[in-house]
Amino acid sequence: MSETSPKLRAELDGIPTYKPGKPAAADGPVAFKLSSNENPYPPLPGVMETAIAAARNFNRYPDMACSGLMNELSERFGVPATHLATGTGSVGVAQSLIQSTSGPGDEVMYAWRSFEAYPIITQISGATSVQVPLTAGEVHDLDAMAAAITERTRLIFVCNPNNPTGTVVRRAELERFLDRVPSDVLVVLDEAYREFIRDAEVPDGLEIYRDRPNVAVLRTFSKAYGLAGLRVGFAVAHEPVAAALRKTAVPFGVSQLAQDAAVASLRAEDELLGRVGSLVCERTRVYEGLVAQGWTVPETQANFVWLRLGEQTLDFAAACESAGVVVRPFAGEGVRVTIGEGEANDVFLHTAEAFRKTLTG
Numbered sequence: 001m002s003e004t005s006p007k008l009r010a011e012l013d014g015i016p017t018y019k020p021g022k023p024a025a026a027d028g029p030v031a032f033k034l035s036s037n038e039n040p041y042p043p044l045p046g047v048m049e050t051a052i053a054a055a056r057n058f059n060r061y062p063d064m065a066c067s068g069l070m071n072e073l074s075e076r077f078g079v080p081a082t083h084l085a086t087g088t089g090s091v092g093v094a095q096s097l098i099q100s101t102s103g104p105g106d107e108v109m110y111a112w113r114s115f116e117a118y119p120i121i122t123q124i125s126g127a128t129s130v131q132v133p134l135t136a137g138e139v140h141d142l143d144a145m146a147a148a149i150t151e152r153t154r155l156i157f158v159c160n161p162n163n164p165t166g167t168v169v170r171r172a173e174l175e176r177f178l179d180r181v182p183s184d185v186l187v188v189l190d191e192a193y194r195e196f197i198r199d200a201e202v203p204d205g206l207e208i209y210r211d212r213p214n215v216a217v218l219r220t221f222s223k224a225y226g227l228a229g230l231r232v233g234f235a236v237a238h239e240p241v242a243a244a245l246r247k248t249a250v251p252f253g254v255s256q257l258a259q260d261a262a263v264a265s266l267r268a269e270d271e272l273l274g275r276v277g278s279l280v281c282e283r284t285r286v287y288e289g290l291v292a293q294g295w296t297v298p299e300t301q302a303n304f305v306w307l308r309l310g311e312q313t314l315d316f317a318a319a320c321e322s323a324g325v326v327v328r329p330f331a332g333e334g335v336r337v338t339i340g341e342g343e344a345n346d347v348f349l350h351t352a353e354a355f356r357k358t359l360t361g
């Protein structure tokens, strides 16, 4: 018998593994998970009942075309169903977008630091990542991104608001950027946190995509809608792109539970968006609290805040954890802290204040 292992694609070497947010300790004093940008509220009763009802049939395959959800989305967002594609979370759809556009020799561009799934799904495809540093203010540098476009560029992610910094790009600068992108390069507006935006100058990607066949919008049910565990997201894009996404999607990827719960969530949107409103109030309280303590915090339009802590990052994360809140550290860079329930945010603010004092002496 030969000792060699099956041949695996060389592109897979060195792919960073996705680091999920650390769970809250099961046995700690109080433990809040502020590490994955999840919605802290439990599922709405109606959504829960719908999911339980769907669970009764899980011996059956789901509706492969997601027709119920597609119709609901089409109506809710005023887009033709032919412009929609669903997937296993918007990460699943993002992977299909890359698979549909890019392979070895091609370039996928995005800001850095941004969503950590981008380098992973790009490398899996065999395409090359082009990472354009954020500005000193932690915002997308759209001029530098436009300047970095080459003949090999196939797809550009614009994460708005950006994960993990929470910063946004506004209408005029985005339009100016899009005018500079060649029409055969796909621009993906990743709007995972769209519902948390309160800045009227931040455009809704669904307005932008209408006149621009090379723009696709990614949305998810994982954040504001509170369905992170069910894995469902979608893209809105013009027909050739949306059709390619439907071709490359994993067959039966979105469970019936997820499809039905997503429909129920859209129908319970008023209540869900009320919860989002409370989280936005908490966001303001946390942001202002941190600024009052002397921290430099980029203005955030998402359900998290970003603290650039450099070498102090891991110490800060450890201090939070011993106080009972788990945050998301990016070693050597900073921490991302999700806005959670009021009590969790209080614990975080107290910890940040105490840590700040150790820094300033």
Ligand SMILES: *Cc1c(COP(=O)(O)O)cnc(C)c1O
Pocket: 037, 088, 089, 090, 091, 092, 115, 159, 163, 190, 192, 219, 220, 221, 222, 223, 228, 231, 232, 233
């Ligand atoms: C959370 C997140 C997503 C969505 O993830 P799902 O796969 O839908 O759970 C997509 N993009 C960004 C930037 C995110 O932060």
